[in-house]
Amino acid sequence: MQTDRIVMRPRANAEAMDLGFQLTRANWSSLTALTVVGLIPILALAGLALIITPWLALLVLWWFKPSINRGLLDILARDLTNRPANLGAVLRDYRHWWRGGHLASLTWYRFHPSRSMVLPIWQLERLDGGERAQRTHALMYGNNGSALGLTFIAGLFELCLVLGLMMLFAWLAPEQIWSELNLWDAGLIHIPAWVCAVVVGCYAITIVLVEPFYVGAGFGLYLNQRCRLECWDLEPVFRRISERHDPVGQHAPS
Amino acid sequence: MPPIDSTYPVETPDGVDLDIHPAGPVPRAAAWMVDLLVRSGIMIMLIFILSGFNAVGFAMLVLAWFLINWWYPVLFEVLGNGATPGKRAFDIRVIHDDGTPVGWGPSVVRNLLRQVDFLPLLYMTGLISMLCNRRFQRLGDLAAGTVVIHGDNRRITLPELPPGETRHPPIPLKPDEQQAVLSFAERIRSLNPARAEELANLLEPVTGQTGPEAVDELLTWARWMRGQAT
Numbered sequence: 001m002q003t004d005r006i007v008m009r010p011r012a013n014a015e016a017m018d019l020g021f022q023l024t025r026a027n028w029s030s031l032t033a034l035t036v037v038g039l040i041p042i043l044a045l046a047g048l049a050l051i052i053t054p055w056l057a058l059l060v061l062w063w064f065k066p067s068i069n070r071g072l073l074d075i076l077a078r079d080l081t082n083r084p085a086n087l088g089a090v091l092r093d094y095r096h097w098w099r100g101g102h103l104a105s106l107t108w109y110r111f112h113p114s115r116s117m118v119l120p121i122w123q124l125e126r127l128d129g130g131e132r133a134q135r136t137h138a139l140m141y142g143n144n145g146s147a148l149g150l151t152f153i154a155g156l157f158e159l160c161l162v163l164g165l166m167m168l169f170a171w172l173a174p175e176q177i178w179s180e181l182n183l184w185d186a187g188l189i190h191i192p193a194w195v196c197a198v199v200v201g202c203y204a205i206t207i208v209l210v211e212p213f214y215v216g217a218g219f220g221l222y223l224n225q226r227c228r229l230e231c232w233d234l235e236p237v238f239r240r241i242s243e244r245h246d247p248v249g250q251h252a253p254s
Numbered sequence: 255m256p257p258i259d260s261t262y263p264v265e266t267p268d269g270v271d272l273d274i275h276p277a278g279p280v281p282r283a284a285a286w287m288v289d290l291l292v293r294s295g296i297m298i299m300l301i302f303i304l305s306g307f308n309a310v311g312f313a314m315l316v317l318a319w320f321l322i323n324w325w326y327p328v329l330f331e332v333l334g335n336g337a338t339p340g341k342r343a344f345d346i347r348v349i350h351d352d353g354t355p356v357g358w359g360p361s362v363v364r365n366l367l368r369q370v371d372f373l374p375l376l377y378m379t380g381l382i383s384m385l386c387n388r389r390f391q392r393l394g395d396l397a398a399g400t401v402v403i404h405g406d407n408r409r410i411t412l413p414e415l416p417p418g419e420t421r422h423p424p425i426p427l428k429p430d431e432q433q434a435v436l437s438f439a440e441r442i443r444s445l446n447p448a449r450a451e452e453l454a455n456l457l458e459p460v461t462g463q464t465g466p467e468a469v470d471e472l473l474t475w476a477r478w479m480r481g482q483a484t
Contacts, residue, residue: 007259014344015404018278018390019260025388026258153280156287157381164378171374213385217280230449231441237434238456245425245460 003080009233011224013146020220024212027079031072031212033087038068039204054196061203066105070097072215114147116218139225154214158206165202264353272353275404276389277346288340293322331361345405360398367394413440421474432479439476
Protein backbone atom coordinates (compact mmCIF):
# COMPACT_ATOMS: atom_id res chain seq x y z
CA MET A 1 0.00 0.00 0.00
CA GLN A 2 1.23 3.47 -0.83
CA THR A 3 0.20 6.50 1.18
CA ASP A 4 1.58 9.99 1.42
CA ARG A 5 -0.48 10.68 4.53
CA ILE A 6 1.88 9.10 7.06
CA VAL A 7 5.61 8.47 7.17
CA MET A 8 6.15 4.72 6.92
CA ARG A 9 9.17 3.13 8.49
CA PRO A 10 9.54 0.13 10.76
CA ARG A 11 8.98 1.35 14.33
CA ALA A 12 9.05 -0.21 17.76
CA ASN A 13 5.51 -1.22 18.69
CA ALA A 14 5.15 1.45 21.37
CA GLU A 15 5.99 4.10 18.82
CA ALA A 16 3.66 2.52 16.27
CA MET A 17 0.81 3.07 18.75
CA ASP A 18 1.89 6.69 19.05
CA LEU A 19 1.75 7.05 15.28
CA GLY A 20 -1.80 5.73 15.51
CA PHE A 21 -2.52 8.36 18.16
CA GLN A 22 -1.27 11.08 15.81
CA LEU A 23 -3.46 9.71 13.04
CA THR A 24 -6.42 9.83 15.44
CA ARG A 25 -5.53 13.38 16.43
CA ALA A 26 -5.53 14.42 12.77
CA ASN A 27 -9.07 13.03 12.32
CA TRP A 28 -10.33 13.72 15.82
CA SER A 29 -13.45 15.71 14.98
CA SER A 30 -14.93 13.21 12.51
CA LEU A 31 -14.00 10.30 14.77
CA THR A 32 -15.67 11.93 17.76
CA ALA A 33 -18.76 12.81 15.73
CA LEU A 34 -19.06 9.23 14.56
CA THR A 35 -18.63 7.86 18.08
CA VAL A 36 -21.39 10.14 19.32
CA VAL A 37 -23.73 9.14 16.48
CA GLY A 38 -22.89 5.46 16.97
CA LEU A 39 -23.59 5.71 20.68
CA ILE A 40 -27.18 6.92 20.18
CA PRO A 41 -28.73 3.51 19.38
CA ILE A 42 -26.51 1.83 21.96
CA LEU A 43 -27.57 4.32 24.62
CA ALA A 44 -31.20 3.67 23.73
CA LEU A 45 -30.58 -0.02 24.28
CA ALA A 46 -28.78 0.77 27.51
CA GLY A 47 -31.77 2.82 28.61
CA LEU A 48 -33.96 -0.25 28.19
CA ALA A 49 -31.44 -2.30 30.13
CA LEU A 50 -31.52 0.30 32.88
CA ILE A 51 -35.12 -0.65 33.55
CA ILE A 52 -34.14 -4.27 34.20
CA THR A 53 -31.05 -3.68 36.31
CA PRO A 54 -28.62 -0.75 36.43
CA TRP A 55 -25.45 -2.74 35.88
CA LEU A 56 -26.80 -4.26 32.69
CA ALA A 57 -26.77 -0.79 31.06
CA LEU A 58 -23.01 -0.50 31.54
CA LEU A 59 -22.55 -3.98 30.13
CA VAL A 60 -24.57 -3.02 27.03
CA LEU A 61 -22.39 0.06 26.48
CA TRP A 62 -19.24 -2.02 26.83
CA TRP A 63 -20.49 -4.88 24.69
CA PHE A 64 -21.27 -2.92 21.54
CA LYS A 65 -18.10 -0.85 21.38
CA PRO A 66 -16.67 -3.04 18.52
CA SER A 67 -19.55 -1.91 16.28
CA ILE A 68 -18.53 1.72 16.74
CA ASN A 69 -14.88 0.80 16.27
CA ARG A 70 -15.57 -0.45 12.76
CA GLY A 71 -16.82 2.95 11.65
CA LEU A 72 -13.88 4.66 13.36
CA LEU A 73 -11.43 2.41 11.55
CA ASP A 74 -13.15 3.17 8.26
CA ILE A 75 -12.55 6.89 8.79
CA LEU A 76 -8.84 6.29 9.44
CA ALA A 77 -8.50 3.97 6.43
CA ARG A 78 -10.26 6.52 4.23
CA ASP A 79 -7.95 9.24 5.40
CA LEU A 80 -4.88 7.16 4.54
CA THR A 81 -6.12 6.53 1.01
CA ASN A 82 -7.15 10.16 0.44
CA ARG A 83 -10.86 9.42 0.26
CA PRO A 84 -13.31 11.76 2.01
CA ALA A 85 -13.17 10.83 5.71
CA ASN A 86 -16.13 12.75 7.04
CA LEU A 87 -19.12 11.48 8.99
CA GLY A 88 -21.58 11.62 6.09
CA ALA A 89 -19.39 9.62 3.70
CA VAL A 90 -18.76 6.92 6.29
CA LEU A 91 -22.42 6.57 7.24
CA ARG A 92 -23.50 6.44 3.58
CA ASP A 93 -21.00 3.68 2.89
CA TYR A 94 -21.91 1.69 5.99
CA ARG A 95 -22.04 -1.56 3.98
CA HIS A 96 -18.35 -1.19 3.44
CA TRP A 97 -17.39 -1.54 7.07
CA TRP A 98 -20.38 -3.27 8.63
CA ARG A 99 -19.28 -6.72 7.41
CA GLY A 100 -16.13 -8.71 7.86
CA GLY A 101 -16.34 -10.64 11.13
CA HIS A 102 -18.75 -8.24 12.78
CA LEU A 103 -20.78 -10.98 14.43
CA ALA A 104 -17.64 -12.73 15.64
CA SER A 105 -16.30 -9.48 17.06
CA LEU A 106 -19.47 -9.14 19.14
CA THR A 107 -19.49 -12.73 20.37
CA TRP A 108 -16.50 -15.01 20.87
CA TYR A 109 -13.97 -12.42 19.74
CA ARG A 110 -15.47 -9.78 22.05
CA PHE A 111 -13.11 -10.94 24.77
CA HIS A 112 -10.07 -11.17 22.52
CA PRO A 113 -7.35 -9.08 24.15
CA SER A 114 -5.75 -8.15 20.81
CA ARG A 115 -8.96 -7.02 19.17
CA SER A 116 -7.75 -3.52 18.26
CA MET A 117 -5.11 -5.00 15.96
CA VAL A 118 -7.22 -7.91 14.73
CA LEU A 119 -9.96 -5.51 13.58
CA PRO A 120 -8.02 -3.98 10.65
CA ILE A 121 -7.06 -7.46 9.43
CA TRP A 122 -10.68 -8.56 9.42
CA GLN A 123 -12.29 -5.40 8.23
CA LEU A 124 -9.84 -4.09 5.65
CA GLU A 125 -8.44 -7.28 4.12
CA ARG A 126 -11.84 -8.89 3.53
CA LEU A 127 -10.75 -12.51 3.83
CA ASP A 128 -12.93 -15.33 5.10
CA GLY A 129 -12.70 -18.54 7.08
CA GLY A 130 -9.38 -20.37 7.03
CA GLU A 131 -7.61 -17.73 4.98
CA ARG A 132 -8.57 -15.07 7.50
CA ALA A 133 -7.46 -17.17 10.44
CA GLN A 134 -4.12 -17.82 8.76
CA ARG A 135 -3.60 -14.19 7.91
CA THR A 136 -4.52 -13.12 11.44
CA HIS A 137 -2.05 -15.61 12.85
CA ALA A 138 0.72 -14.39 10.54
CA LEU A 139 0.23 -10.70 11.29
CA MET A 140 -0.32 -11.13 15.02
CA TYR A 141 2.83 -13.22 15.43
CA GLY A 142 5.06 -11.39 17.89
CA ASN A 143 2.52 -8.60 18.39
CA ASN A 144 0.01 -10.18 20.74
CA GLY A 145 1.86 -8.82 23.75
CA SER A 146 1.71 -5.23 22.51
CA ALA A 147 -1.92 -5.48 21.45
CA LEU A 148 -2.85 -7.00 24.80
CA GLY A 149 -0.94 -4.29 26.63
CA LEU A 150 -2.78 -1.67 24.60
CA THR A 151 -6.16 -3.14 25.54
CA PHE A 152 -5.14 -3.27 29.19
CA ILE A 153 -3.91 0.34 29.25
CA ALA A 154 -6.97 1.53 27.33
CA GLY A 155 -9.08 -0.14 30.01
CA LEU A 156 -7.07 1.76 32.58
CA PHE A 157 -7.74 5.04 30.74
CA GLU A 158 -11.44 4.20 30.76
CA LEU A 159 -11.30 3.61 34.49
CA CYS A 160 -9.41 6.88 34.99
CA LEU A 161 -11.95 8.86 32.98
CA VAL A 162 -15.07 7.22 34.40
CA LEU A 163 -13.92 7.74 37.98
CA GLY A 164 -12.61 11.22 37.18
CA LEU A 165 -15.85 12.31 35.53
CA MET A 166 -17.89 10.93 38.42
CA MET A 167 -15.64 12.80 40.81
CA LEU A 168 -16.16 16.00 38.82
CA PHE A 169 -19.90 15.43 39.00
CA ALA A 170 -19.69 14.92 42.75
CA TRP A 171 -17.83 18.23 43.10
CA LEU A 172 -20.22 20.19 40.95
CA ALA A 173 -23.54 18.64 41.98
CA PRO A 174 -25.74 20.54 44.47
CA GLU A 175 -25.28 19.29 47.97
CA GLN A 176 -28.81 18.34 48.90
CA ILE A 177 -28.84 15.44 46.45
CA TRP A 178 -26.37 13.59 48.65
CA SER A 179 -28.45 13.88 51.81
CA GLU A 180 -31.13 11.61 50.37
CA LEU A 181 -28.64 9.13 49.00
CA ASN A 182 -27.32 6.12 50.84
CA LEU A 183 -25.86 3.65 48.40
CA TRP A 184 -24.75 1.14 50.99
CA ASP A 185 -28.19 0.80 52.46
CA ALA A 186 -29.48 0.25 48.96
CA GLY A 187 -27.11 -2.70 48.75
CA LEU A 188 -25.83 -1.41 45.38
CA ILE A 189 -28.92 -2.92 43.75
CA HIS A 190 -31.82 -0.55 44.41
CA ILE A 191 -29.92 2.47 43.22
CA PRO A 192 -31.92 5.58 42.32
CA ALA A 193 -32.37 5.91 38.58
CA TRP A 194 -30.57 9.24 38.37
CA VAL A 195 -27.39 7.76 39.87
CA CYS A 196 -27.44 5.04 37.23
CA ALA A 197 -27.98 7.66 34.55
CA VAL A 198 -24.96 9.62 35.79
CA VAL A 199 -22.73 6.54 35.77
CA VAL A 200 -23.93 5.53 32.30
CA GLY A 201 -23.43 9.10 31.09
CA CYS A 202 -19.87 9.20 32.44
CA TYR A 203 -19.09 5.91 30.73
CA ALA A 204 -20.58 7.16 27.45
CA ILE A 205 -18.37 10.28 27.56
CA THR A 206 -15.39 8.05 28.35
CA ILE A 207 -16.11 5.91 25.29
CA VAL A 208 -16.26 9.03 23.13
CA LEU A 209 -12.85 10.09 24.44
CA VAL A 210 -11.00 6.77 24.52
CA GLU A 211 -12.34 4.68 21.66
CA PRO A 212 -10.97 6.77 18.73
CA PHE A 213 -7.49 6.54 20.23
CA TYR A 214 -7.81 2.84 20.97
CA VAL A 215 -8.77 2.13 17.37
CA GLY A 216 -6.02 4.46 16.11
CA ALA A 217 -3.35 2.77 18.19
CA GLY A 218 -4.46 -0.69 17.04
CA PHE A 219 -4.40 0.52 13.45
CA GLY A 220 -0.91 1.89 14.06
CA LEU A 221 0.26 -1.54 15.23
CA TYR A 222 -1.31 -3.14 12.16
CA LEU A 223 0.25 -0.67 9.71
CA ASN A 224 3.62 -1.05 11.37
CA GLN A 225 3.53 -4.84 11.15
CA ARG A 226 2.64 -4.73 7.48
CA CYS A 227 5.30 -2.12 6.84
CA ARG A 228 7.84 -4.38 8.53
CA LEU A 229 6.79 -7.54 6.72
CA GLU A 230 6.24 -6.01 3.30
CA CYS A 231 8.92 -3.31 3.32
CA TRP A 232 6.50 -0.50 2.52
CA ASP A 233 9.19 1.97 3.49
CA LEU A 234 11.57 0.68 0.78
CA GLU A 235 9.17 0.77 -2.14
CA PRO A 236 9.26 4.55 -2.76
CA VAL A 237 13.06 4.58 -2.51
CA PHE A 238 13.37 1.76 -5.04
CA ARG A 239 11.02 3.60 -7.37
CA ARG A 240 13.12 6.72 -7.02
CA ILE A 241 16.33 4.87 -7.87
CA SER A 242 14.90 3.34 -11.01
CA GLU A 243 13.44 6.65 -12.14
CA ARG A 244 16.82 8.29 -11.71
CA HIS A 245 18.80 5.57 -13.48
CA ASP A 246 16.76 4.75 -16.49
CA PRO A 247 17.54 2.95 -18.74
CA VAL A 248 19.95 0.13 -17.92
CA GLY A 249 23.23 -0.19 -19.76
CA GLN A 250 24.08 3.45 -20.11
CA HIS A 251 25.31 3.75 -16.55
CA ALA A 252 26.47 0.19 -15.98
CA PRO A 253 30.25 -0.18 -15.70
CA SER A 254 31.89 -2.17 -18.46
CA MET B 255 0.06 19.13 4.42
CA PRO B 256 3.22 17.31 5.57
CA PRO B 257 2.73 13.60 6.18
CA ILE B 258 1.90 12.53 9.74
CA ASP B 259 4.82 11.13 11.68
CA SER B 260 5.43 10.03 15.24
CA THR B 261 8.33 12.51 15.47
CA TYR B 262 8.89 16.24 15.43
CA PRO B 263 12.06 18.05 14.37
CA VAL B 264 14.14 20.39 16.57
CA GLU B 265 17.29 22.28 15.85
CA THR B 266 19.81 22.02 18.66
CA PRO B 267 21.84 25.11 19.73
CA ASP B 268 24.80 23.81 17.75
CA GLY B 269 22.72 23.74 14.60
CA VAL B 270 22.09 20.00 14.33
CA ASP B 271 18.65 18.85 13.24
CA LEU B 272 17.24 16.18 15.50
CA ASP B 273 14.10 14.12 15.26
CA ILE B 274 12.44 13.82 18.65
CA HIS B 275 10.24 10.75 19.16
CA PRO B 276 7.72 11.78 21.84
CA ALA B 277 6.21 8.90 23.81
CA GLY B 278 2.44 8.75 24.08
CA PRO B 279 0.12 7.94 26.98
CA VAL B 280 0.25 4.15 26.51
CA PRO B 281 3.94 3.53 27.27
CA ARG B 282 3.87 6.31 29.87
CA ALA B 283 0.95 4.81 31.75
CA ALA B 284 2.69 1.44 31.67
CA ALA B 285 5.88 3.01 33.04
CA TRP B 286 3.89 4.79 35.74
CA MET B 287 2.40 1.49 36.88
CA VAL B 288 5.82 -0.11 37.17
CA ASP B 289 7.04 2.88 39.17
CA LEU B 290 3.97 2.60 41.40
CA LEU B 291 4.84 -1.03 42.07
CA VAL B 292 8.48 -0.18 42.83
CA ARG B 293 7.52 2.66 45.19
CA SER B 294 4.91 0.56 46.95
CA GLY B 295 7.43 -2.25 47.29
CA ILE B 296 9.94 0.09 48.93
CA MET B 297 7.29 1.46 51.29
CA ILE B 298 6.08 -1.99 52.34
CA MET B 299 9.67 -3.07 53.03
CA LEU B 300 10.22 0.06 55.12
CA ILE B 301 7.02 -0.57 57.07
CA PHE B 302 8.30 -4.03 57.98
CA ILE B 303 11.74 -2.75 58.95
CA LEU B 304 10.64 0.37 60.83
CA SER B 305 7.61 -1.06 62.60
CA GLY B 306 9.91 -2.25 65.41
CA PHE B 307 10.95 1.31 66.28
CA ASN B 308 7.64 2.70 67.61
CA ALA B 309 7.34 6.50 67.41
CA VAL B 310 10.78 7.07 65.90
CA GLY B 311 10.05 4.42 63.32
CA PHE B 312 6.76 6.06 62.49
CA ALA B 313 8.42 9.45 62.08
CA MET B 314 11.02 7.92 59.80
CA LEU B 315 8.29 6.22 57.84
CA VAL B 316 6.49 9.52 57.25
CA LEU B 317 9.78 11.07 56.19
CA ALA B 318 10.48 8.16 53.84
CA TRP B 319 7.02 8.45 52.35
CA PHE B 320 7.62 12.13 51.69
CA LEU B 321 10.99 11.43 50.06
CA ILE B 322 9.73 8.57 47.92
CA ASN B 323 6.62 10.39 46.83
CA TRP B 324 8.29 13.65 45.90
CA TRP B 325 11.90 12.88 45.13
CA TYR B 326 11.84 9.40 43.61
CA PRO B 327 10.99 10.66 40.09
CA VAL B 328 13.21 13.74 40.29
CA LEU B 329 16.32 11.87 41.46
CA PHE B 330 15.95 9.14 38.87
CA GLU B 331 15.17 11.56 36.07
CA VAL B 332 18.10 13.89 36.67
CA LEU B 333 20.70 11.34 37.78
CA GLY B 334 19.46 8.34 35.82
CA ASN B 335 19.63 9.70 32.28
CA GLY B 336 16.01 10.84 32.29
CA ALA B 337 14.46 7.53 33.25
CA THR B 338 12.86 6.18 36.40
CA PRO B 339 12.90 2.37 36.68
CA GLY B 340 9.45 2.24 35.13
CA LYS B 341 10.45 4.45 32.24
CA ARG B 342 13.56 2.34 31.75
CA ALA B 343 11.43 -0.80 31.59
CA PHE B 344 9.55 0.67 28.63
CA ASP B 345 12.57 2.40 27.08
CA ILE B 346 11.33 5.96 27.49
CA ARG B 347 12.95 8.96 29.16
CA VAL B 348 12.49 12.64 29.94
CA ILE B 349 14.37 15.40 28.11
CA HIS B 350 13.88 19.12 27.55
CA ASP B 351 11.75 19.76 24.50
CA ASP B 352 14.80 21.13 22.68
CA GLY B 353 16.54 17.77 22.99
CA THR B 354 18.90 18.50 25.90
CA PRO B 355 19.08 16.32 29.06
CA VAL B 356 16.60 17.25 31.78
CA GLY B 357 17.88 19.44 34.65
CA TRP B 358 16.89 19.78 38.30
CA GLY B 359 14.54 22.74 37.93
CA PRO B 360 12.36 21.39 35.12
CA SER B 361 12.31 17.92 36.66
CA VAL B 362 11.10 19.33 40.00
CA VAL B 363 8.46 21.41 38.23
CA ARG B 364 7.10 18.57 36.14
CA ASN B 365 6.92 16.28 39.16
CA LEU B 366 5.37 18.89 41.46
CA LEU B 367 2.66 19.47 38.89
CA ARG B 368 1.77 15.78 38.99
CA GLN B 369 -0.69 16.87 41.66
CA VAL B 370 -2.49 19.00 39.08
CA ASP B 371 -2.31 16.40 36.33
CA PHE B 372 -3.70 13.82 38.74
CA LEU B 373 -6.95 15.76 39.23
CA PRO B 374 -9.71 14.84 39.61
CA LEU B 375 -8.52 11.25 39.81
CA LEU B 376 -5.87 8.99 38.29
CA TYR B 377 -4.23 11.58 36.01
CA MET B 378 -7.39 12.45 34.09
CA THR B 379 -6.17 16.02 33.48
CA GLY B 380 -2.77 14.77 32.41
CA LEU B 381 -4.26 12.22 30.04
CA ILE B 382 -6.49 14.77 28.33
CA SER B 383 -3.61 17.23 28.11
CA MET B 384 -1.40 14.58 26.48
CA LEU B 385 -4.06 13.79 23.89
CA CYS B 386 -4.53 17.48 23.05
CA ASN B 387 -0.90 17.96 22.31
CA ARG B 388 1.30 16.80 19.46
CA ARG B 389 4.21 16.11 21.78
CA PHE B 390 2.07 14.22 24.29
CA GLN B 391 2.95 16.68 27.08
CA ARG B 392 0.92 16.71 30.26
CA LEU B 393 0.50 20.04 32.07
CA GLY B 394 3.65 19.41 34.12
CA ASP B 395 5.63 18.87 30.93
CA LEU B 396 4.20 22.00 29.34
CA ALA B 397 5.13 24.08 32.38
CA ALA B 398 8.62 22.62 32.67
CA GLY B 399 9.31 22.52 28.92
CA THR B 400 10.02 18.81 29.01
CA VAL B 401 8.93 15.94 26.82
CA VAL B 402 9.02 12.17 27.33
CA ILE B 403 10.61 10.40 24.39
CA HIS B 404 11.20 6.88 23.15
CA GLY B 405 14.73 5.88 24.02
CA ASP B 406 17.35 4.92 21.51
CA ASN B 407 18.78 2.21 23.70
CA ARG B 408 17.37 -0.61 21.67
CA ARG B 409 20.09 -3.14 21.08
CA ILE B 410 20.91 -3.12 17.42
CA THR B 411 22.02 -6.46 16.07
CA LEU B 412 23.04 -6.65 12.44
CA PRO B 413 21.11 -9.53 10.88
CA GLU B 414 23.20 -12.00 8.90
CA LEU B 415 22.85 -11.66 5.15
CA PRO B 416 22.41 -14.88 3.17
CA PRO B 417 25.88 -15.90 1.85
CA GLY B 418 26.71 -15.42 -1.80
CA GLU B 419 28.53 -13.31 -4.32
CA THR B 420 29.63 -9.75 -3.65
CA ARG B 421 29.40 -7.07 -6.30
CA HIS B 422 29.17 -3.31 -6.20
CA PRO B 423 26.06 -1.63 -7.58
CA PRO B 424 26.42 -0.66 -11.24
CA ILE B 425 25.41 2.91 -10.47
CA PRO B 426 26.19 5.33 -7.65
CA LEU B 427 23.55 5.24 -4.92
CA LYS B 428 22.79 8.00 -2.45
CA PRO B 429 23.15 7.13 1.26
CA ASP B 430 19.42 6.65 1.87
CA GLU B 431 19.21 4.48 -1.23
CA GLN B 432 22.10 2.33 -0.05
CA GLN B 433 20.32 2.07 3.26
CA ALA B 434 17.16 0.90 1.53
CA VAL B 435 19.04 -1.84 -0.37
CA LEU B 436 20.77 -2.95 2.84
CA SER B 437 17.50 -2.92 4.73
CA PHE B 438 15.92 -5.00 1.99
CA ALA B 439 18.66 -7.61 2.32
CA GLU B 440 18.51 -7.62 6.10
CA ARG B 441 14.77 -8.19 6.11
CA ILE B 442 14.79 -10.74 3.27
CA ARG B 443 14.20 -13.70 5.60
CA SER B 444 10.94 -12.36 6.97
CA LEU B 445 9.87 -11.11 3.55
CA ASN B 446 7.35 -13.07 1.53
CA PRO B 447 9.26 -14.27 -1.63
CA ALA B 448 6.61 -12.95 -4.01
CA ARG B 449 6.75 -9.54 -2.36
CA ALA B 450 10.57 -9.60 -2.43
CA GLU B 451 10.49 -10.18 -6.18
CA GLU B 452 7.89 -7.48 -6.64
CA LEU B 453 10.16 -5.01 -4.86
CA ALA B 454 13.27 -6.13 -6.71
CA ASN B 455 11.43 -5.86 -10.03
CA LEU B 456 11.02 -2.15 -9.38
CA LEU B 457 14.77 -1.87 -9.93
CA GLU B 458 14.72 -3.71 -13.24
CA PRO B 459 16.06 -0.68 -15.17
CA VAL B 460 19.17 -0.87 -12.99
CA THR B 461 19.59 -4.60 -12.44
CA GLY B 462 18.42 -5.64 -15.88
CA GLN B 463 16.80 -8.65 -14.24
CA THR B 464 13.45 -9.73 -12.86
CA GLY B 465 12.17 -12.31 -10.42
CA PRO B 466 14.51 -14.30 -8.15
CA GLU B 467 17.56 -13.15 -10.13
CA ALA B 468 16.73 -9.52 -9.37
CA VAL B 469 16.44 -10.34 -5.66
CA ASP B 470 19.82 -12.11 -5.78
CA GLU B 471 21.34 -9.13 -7.56
CA LEU B 472 20.22 -6.79 -4.77
CA LEU B 473 21.65 -9.16 -2.18
CA THR B 474 25.05 -9.10 -3.89
CA TRP B 475 25.04 -5.29 -3.70
CA ALA B 476 24.02 -5.39 -0.05
CA ARG B 477 26.88 -7.75 0.78
CA TRP B 478 29.26 -5.39 -0.97
CA MET B 479 27.92 -2.41 1.01
CA ARG B 480 28.07 -4.33 4.27
CA GLY B 481 31.67 -5.29 3.50
CA GLN B 482 32.46 -1.67 2.79
CA ALA B 483 30.65 -0.40 5.83
CA THR B 484 32.33 -2.60 8.44
